[in-house]
Amino acid sequence: MAERKRQLVAEELRDAALMLLATRGFDVVTVDDIVAAAGMSRRTFFRYFASKEDVVVRFLADLGADVVAELAARPPAEPPSVALRHALWVPLAACTDHPDHTERARVVVRLILDTPALYARSLEYQIQWRAGLTTELAARHDLDPDADPYPRMAAGMAMLAFDTVLQQWRAGDDEQRLAELTDRAFAVVAPALDGCTASSHAG
Amino acid sequence: MAERKRQLVAEELRDAALMLLATRGFDVVTVDDIVAAAGMSRRTFFRYFASKEDVVVRFLADLGADVVAELAARPPAEPPSVALRHALWVPLAACTDHPDHTERARVVVRLILDTPALYARSLEYQIQWRAGLTTELAARHDLDPDADPYPRMAAGMAMLAFDTVLQQWRAGDDEQRLAELTDRAFAVVAPALDGCTASSHAG
DNA sequence: GCGCCCCTTGACACTCAATGCCATTTCCAG
DNA sequence: CTGGAAATGGCATTGAGTGTCAAGGGGCGC
Structure with missing residues (x-):
């Protein structure tokens, strides 16, 4: 073919x-x-x-689509912090599954984070992920993404957690702790993700 | 001269x-x-x-220095959400003070937000702001910025609030509501900013 | 005023990224 | 074997960004 x-x-x-x-x-x-x-x-x-x-960064587009799809597949009753943690775990899981993928992924991550031009380009992709997550979150909570800042900021906080995990993983030694790093990062933003729902800032 | x-x-x-x-x-x-x-x-x-x-984005570097300086000048006892809100208000205040600056600023904001290359470049500057805020926050709360995700993520959440304000301001009509938009954006992240202090995730 | 010095400017040339165009090759179907 | 579509390679062009050098212009000592 x-x-x-x-x-x-x-x-x-x-x-x-x-x-x-x-x-x-x-x-x-x-x-x-x-x-x-x-x-x-x-x-x-x-x-x-x-x-x-x-x-270098082309594959990020597909990863973003997977992330948004995973969020859409999470049960609606799930708290935003849990649903977003699972969604953002999708691209991270690809690293943990295959050990040979892990080192390759880390090389790419280092290359991106150390090269301003590449980092900027990857941020453009992250913006697209965030936009997708924003739309999905707005739909989940029946909010207007233009009027209510919550969907956009919740998506942003999830991306921030993702970014923090990568930053810590880049310098880290053992890769098994990826899940732990993710948990810790999402624990920081969870109060804002779950504490405020539609009722508190819709009006 | x-x-x-x-x-x-x-x-x-x-x-x-x-x-x-x-x-x-x-x-x-x-x-x-x-x-x-x-x-x-x-x-x-x-x-x-x-x-x-x-x-287009050169002036952002100076603005970032001002933001970090403002955070350093805030009283140590102030909650992170309040201190960060005041710090990020510095560049926003320049818009509200002079009406002729306001329209010019909005033109620049629209240009940046609508041009992917410019938006990515501005995000690079925002990364520098974030790094400065991270260092300052780590010093305020006596945390290790490499081990504890809180300083980095708190700075990231503040930048996220800033970004959200600009996004909403870009499409908005009257500029007097900039303060209100800022308050609402920081209200979303405040639970994560203030609710978790060093004690909850240092260990 | 006159030459001197320093900084700025403009012009030319160059590298490299990125795109358009066209001829050639490859490869598969009939 | 042959026609045709797709892939490829070569070539030319645009535009960003950089290095180099000669010319201009203002301050300053003489």
Whole structure:
């Protein structure tokens, strides 16, 4: 199948890029270096990835969709802090499941957090996650996302917890504590997430 | 004085850029368009601003320093939610004081929030604000910012409230409600800001 | 006034990211 | 084998950002 080959080429390009970018640094590695390592044309690279940043952070879009889908699948009676914790755990679970994925994920996380341009681009994706979570939360609690600040801020607090987990995980040693880090982060925002429901600031 | 002239040139460049970018859109306006409108050389633009984004969001760095300074000046006994609310009010107060500043500020806010590249760049500055607030909060509560998630997340929640205020203000009509929007946003995160102090998650 | 010095400016050239265009190759179907 | 669609590679172009150098312009000693 042609579709399968496309994905294969994309992975080849992505692997070569990740290898170079993580070892030498994002700014000093040019697209020419990447395509030379992958044995392809410069033009081909930009047919698979919209930009040099894209090759690193592209997968974030799919992850965001999964997060929002998970939130939508949580039982409506569940407190926001619990539902959001489970939703944000989806991308984190992919790291804990396969040990070989863990180290690769940590390399990517370090690369993103240490490169301003990549971090900015990943923030753009986080904005999309937040928008999705905001819409879903507004629907869950029957609130107007434009008038009531709660849905937007609840989504923001969840993303903040996620970001904090990654920041702590990046410098951390053992990966088993990802769940513990997540619990602790969500425990901080839980009072604001659950303590205030629609009744307290709708009027 | 030469220093005064430098600032004058920078303002000239910034005004011309803001005018073009806000009316025609960020992506379609080139640096050549800006310098042509300002009657200067292309090279001169990049002597005053590091990038096309920089001309719009440069002032955010100074604002961040003011915010952190204000937090440091708040009385230590003040609850975190109150201290942070006052700290984040500093840049907002500049808008409410002078009516002519208000409309200009709103134009810039709209431009930033509607342009992904600018929004991402402004978020990078917000990260710096957050880092400053994190350090200050950790000092106030005698916590380790690396081990305890509270300082980082409290700072993040304050920035989130700030962001929410801007989002609601952008679409809003009258500017007098900025204080009210700020109060409502901080009311959402106050339970997490004040309800949990060092004792609850230090161990 | 005159040369001197320092800073600013403008012009040119260059790298690199990113896009459009077109010829060539590949690959599958008939 | 052959027609055609998709993928590819090469080429040219735009635009951001940087380095370099020559020219201009104002303060200052002479």
